[in-house]
Amino acid sequence: MPSPAAGSPFDQSRYQVRLDWGRAGLERLAPADVVVVVDVVGPSSAVAARIAAGAEVALAELEAERDGGAIAAAAAASGSLVLLGCLRNAGAVADAVLGEQQRRGARTSIAVIAAGEQRTAAAFDGSEGRPAPVDAVELRFAVEDLLGAGAVVDALSRRGLDHTSPEAAAACEAARGLGGAVRHLLTASGSGQELIAAGRRDEILAAAQLDVDAAVPTLRDGVFTVA
Structure with a gap:
């Protein structure tokens, strides 16, 4: 549960719009009124697509999938409204946050959490078959989550929610400046290359699309539904 030292x-x-990485972030x-979890090649894009198709997705389905599910669970436990954001629905997420602020009739704080990827130190050095110490778990910087989080911050800014922290502003400018190269960056990234090697190129290409989904997965009572 978020409880940073005073x-x-x-x-x-x-700042109204904040950004950090992973569960530790x-x-x-x-504590924020709204938490947007960004795990672009994990739950965020996949659940957005399922929600857009009319499905509902239980949080329990995600908690074992990559890292976004665990972050969403922790954010929900803190009492925040939890949304899943990605490149595909960045604008729709910003609209949902703006709608929440209008509903509340008060300034609404937003924490954008880029999931990154938790892996063992052994996995990073290419020796996944070798056991690693229990505490040798590291957060891998994921360029897709930086760009996805930045796209959400950019969309918020364009709707007037622009009191951003330096961390959020830097991600926003990364998304703006590299927006034309997102498809290449995602396919060439570590995550993209891993998916391509596994025969899942279509997944990374789908995740690289910007603002093609109007659905915003919103967590209510342990289930993601449309915002």
């Missing part, structure tokens, strides 16, 4: 220089509490930030 006055922490890393909680970004002075969620815990580091000041």
